[in-house]
Amino acid sequence: MASGSPEQRSKAPVGPLQRRWYSVPEVAEMLGYGPTKVRMMCISGDLRSLKDGGSRRILPAWVDEYVARRAAEAEEDWR
Secondary structure, eight states, rough: OTHHHHHHEEEEEEEEOOOOOOOOOHHHHTTTTOHHHHHHHHHHTTOEEEEEETTEEEEEEHHHHHHHHHHHHHHHHHH
């Protein structure tokens, strides 16, 4: 069999790909905020993010960390 024949090629993954990161507008929609507020949260360090070229990207775990931190702060306010 020749290299690269259909039998030797690996198949594409089955099913949908999982998101590796989100854009600012996607996170804004998830949190119910505006994109400008999310950008400011990233710049101030309240929400972790990284720059990818000219875009800011946010990992799903970082969104979860932000929500957990805000929930913990709210719990403290109730005590």
